[in-house]
Amino acid sequence: MRKMSHLSARTRTVVELLAAKRDGAELATDEIKSLVAGLVAGTVADYQFSAFLMAVFLRGMTDQETVALTEAMLHSGRVLNLTEVPGVKVDKHSTGGVGDKTSIALAPLVAACGVPVPMVSGRGLGHTGGTLDKLEAIPGFRTDLSTEDFRKTVREIGTSMIGQTADIAPADKRIYALRDVTATVECIPLIVASILSKKLAEGIDALVLDVKVGSGAFMKNMDHARALALALVAVGKRAGKDVRAILTQMDNPLGNAIGNANETSEAIDILKGTAPFDVTECTLVLAEEMLTAGKVAATREQARARLNRAIADGSALRKLETMIERHGGNPRVCQDASIMPQPDVSVPVLAASEGYVIGIDAFALGILGVSLGAGRTRADQKVDHAVGFNLYKKPGEAVTKGEPLAMMLLRSQHDPSATAERVLGAYKIGSKAEADAAQKPLVLDRI
């Protein structure tokens, strides 16, 4: 086989491109675009693209290749134009964790501070939950606004939260479906292109990434998480966006609520200033970055002051109420969370011994929640918004024997004692010294 240079006038065949990537060569931007366009058009077969994905998994991609892949996927569908909305449009994306309901508080909070937040979110899959599922616990809330209504809502109230429409990055859907069945999911350039192609389609100017690290996250260790964050920031910047990443701890669940309705309730509490410290702090850290990216604050300190004011004066909560109303939801949920679906029974999990909480296995609780119906293992499954857990004891806290560690929100068909045993198994109890030594800061790094 002749070796062709990128400068060659001859277009390389699909097989030649696969061979080049297989051998670790860098493909030209047009070549990557032709592969993606070919997949969508049907001239590149699924079995060719999946071989390409495996070659990328094992050989990697340069930042330039990842930019090309991102842009090819982005331009496979509709790219929103929000230039009519004044200001720097900023969104946040989290790589996914257990108990992470920050988006629901962040979007209205940041919008209340004057930064437009056009947010296209996802659903839960595997052990991590999804913002759309949590929002849909609110009676009437529609996450399927048309692109036009989304744009109008952002323009008029500063934020809107919807699901990915069929015309946003269709190539990403095709490619993700192939990755899912060919063991090519956990691959940084492919993850980067998937995240950024969807987010850039929203018409944003800046993006703050919450890269979760730990047993409850997709990235289990700092090296992988930092590599992903660096790639996201580098590729996003090459695509002309102000992209920042914060690495946050996800060994333990974020906040007390794991589920859907109860997580939405906790997100509302963030805006009331009554939510647990960790989830409030995580929201504020991300919001600070969105405010500086959105150019309404010069420093994180200024941003924090502005955010605290929006919570204290109720403007953030009112923004959430307005947003819920504009999406067809009942804003009374902000005063009365019980209008959301409720479990059949609430059963406490009692501590079997005394000591201190060293840690709570977020992954185990995430999976347990899925098994109760709070999440899904296949994209076509429905979720039960009522079920889940409310944690009473968090890492570092003292526990006496017989004291409630958590409340299980169950359906009558669930087995409370078997479930309680698994919750107990997720709690690691030990000495005060062990518990103190295990505590990590929320923010692990900024990129």
Next chain:
Amino acid sequence: MRKMSHLSARTRTVVELLAAKRDGAELATDEIKSLVAGLVAGTVADYQFSAFLMAVFLRGMTDQETVALTEAMLHSGRVLNLTEVPGVKVDKHSTGGVGDKTSIALAPLVAACGVPVPMVSGRGLGHTGGTLDKLEAIPGFRTDLSTEDFRKTVREIGTSMIGQTADIAPADKRIYALRDVTATVECIPLIVASILSKKLAEGIDALVLDVKVGSGAFMKNMDHARALALALVAVGKRAGKDVRAILTQMDNPLGNAIGNANETSEAIDILKGTAPFDVTECTLVLAEEMLTAGKVAATREQARARLNRAIADGSALRKLETMIERHGGNPRVCQDASIMPQPDVSVPVLAASEGYVIGIDAFALGILGVSLGAGRTRADQKVDHAVGFNLYKKPGEAVTKGEPLAMMLLRSQHDPSATAERVLGAYKIGSKAEADAAQKPLVLDRI
């Protein structure tokens, strides 16, 4: 994802098997068999299998895995049982070269010496020719005998040469078709499994492999060729067969004829003792190995003496005539090659300078032959049996300006001067010292 040991009672999913191979792990025999069976049954999708092929290309396979793949492909179809045919059944397989017509002489020659040769051959693809195309240049010759007629012919006359029937290793056809379009052809374990699964389906006891090395072969250098030969022998032996490999030189075309009818004519000449030295010697070296594997000769020397006798007494040629007759072909071709398709014009290529032939680019002439119609670039193309080249000057020989280097066998629509220019380009002419230094032995290694 949990890591499962091979001893686990739980069957791993297809995605888990892909992930394991992707990460360089060894798959269990049953796991490889389930992937191949799944591909054939449709429960493993093409796009999953092609990702597996790319992972194998980049991560390799152990001999045990290759044995499992070979046997899975072998048992995807019918395996001939030739135990009714007395003697050690031996076949030969060549990895493909330019001008390689040895099979057509070998099968009757070895059969004439008392070793049954059930030979299932292939067609030309790319720059290399195929035995079936060459045989079909003989008027009436049928390469599509039924499995029953093939078995009967081997039993009655000691040899038969057919093409792969639909029921032989169907998984190989599926997998090869995927490899061809996913840049996973040049991968030793996949090549080994493809070759051996088809050959073992013939019901043979022993196999002699002609692993060609050089610019006109698939294996361009000794390291790759030796690695392939070692893998073929190791995997063949683990499958219970007596497998031997000879590495032969394929920088230059083998013999003088490149085409189809003219190659068949040269193969007939081998059995008359009038063919060029290189192609005769290559045939005899392979035949020696087949005779010792077939246990009709104890040493190569004894085998050589027996082979020379079969050529000298005409028994080898008579065996070919009988075989042609049994396949519906006209045996008169052995006395009159002109009953095969003839070109419209024969045009000599004249030397542009004097000197010595350093080498002849076999790959270039192979590709040029394909462009004239002697071969094919897609499996569904027909070949023109008449066209090709007869080389008059071989490496090491002296050339004077204006002397014919080769004869082009063309159709009237071909452009003789453009073709001649490309033939000239394939000839490397230089000093005697250069030519002498470039000559390599035919047999490069034995494994």
